[in-house]
Amino acid sequence: MPAVDAQPGPFSFDLDSTALVVIDMQRDFLLPGGFGESLGNDVSQLRRTIEPLAALMAAWRAAGLPLIHTREGHKPDLSDCPPAKLNRGAPSMRIGDPGTFGRILIQGEYGHDIVDELQPIEGETVIDKPGKGAFYATELSDILEKDGIKSLVVTGVTTEVCVHTTVREANDRGYECLVLADCVGSYFPEFQQVGLKMIAAQGGIFGWVAESPSVIAAIQE
């Protein structure tokens, strides 16, 4: 059974029951000129994850292991967007407004899709989610159960929002989560650091934290 050095202790996983989850690596969040940047965020904080993640995904695919992508977004008629999410804080740009890459966070728009470097390939699962967590109001639980998945290697953006929410949901459901520090990103360095710290606190209250090269080495052994 492969094992990697991690916080708060070694993380071992079975290749037959582990999936790689890539959260919300969408153009709206990552591309210069997109929605994320228009809110005043520094997208380079997220873009540094693309290269290590591409390497990890290549190794994961080469090993023939399951890979799941998620995308946050809403239906064009916004029927699945709670009013509180749409209107709170009187934002200058709202979900559904026209943006540089189409209507912001709307399914089917260019900006809603995954960045070119990390596009899903045939046979990989793509989960469309209306919230921050990938379990609520999606088919993710059913897919993991059907495929006998017990452990998740979690990557994507942003660390303290969608990655954290999904890891918390997964942890309550009994999945073992390994979060890869170099493959998750936050617009805010402070939250990147504390977000990772919270996962491994109290003996790993939400899971484990490691770096992607050790996972690549473990699956290539």
Added chain:
Amino acid sequence: MTAMIGPVTANPYRWPYDGSVPVSKTALICIDWQVDFCGKGGYVDSMGYDIELTRAGLPATAKLLDHVRGLGMLVIHTREGHDPDLSDLPPNKRWRSAQIGAEIGADGPCGRILVRGEPGWEIVPEVAPVAGEVIVDKPGKGAFYATNLDLVLRTHGITHIILTGITTDVCVHTTMREANDRGYECLILSDCTGATDPSNHTAALHMVTMQGGVFGCVSTSDDVIAATSEPSNRPAHHPQAD
């Protein structure tokens, strides 16, 4: 007419987003004020953490409870714990608790750790439920997963949630995230929460306020109390307080 709540002085916007809300559509959720998390000899104490940090929010929460009970607001208490046979305890959660010397289900000074029905699992007297209040027993950190909380909230017509409890970064945050994804408008109270690591308490509150309130808003119990009024002494849309 019912009493109203809001706008409450809060960060990053005056809560709620829709100006004000009838108390009848608002719930106060008190998360895991259990002996195991803030009592002597409980789980958190057994792990070696300072329980004064998790007890810090008790006086303000007790005062707020007194206030909202007078208004007739729905009060919901949650308790984290597992069946005595541990059939609802994921193996990794058990393993990790054992690694840090406080295995769930093992005997401790307050009975079996985090097991339903044991003294350590009870809510501490300062904020104990009164007759008619809802209690939700949850096996995880979040109060929505594997519980009837969403059904209880929808049955009562609740759209807005005020959160107190422990710990800020773990169970309170997980529940707030779940509630937020489900469309509830959430307010977390900085003086009615607490964490085993003070820096995690601060960071968790700060996270809520980013990006226009990604999970809702942060305020204090005094600000909530000040922004609650009977219709008779308050003109519409012009709160006297704050």
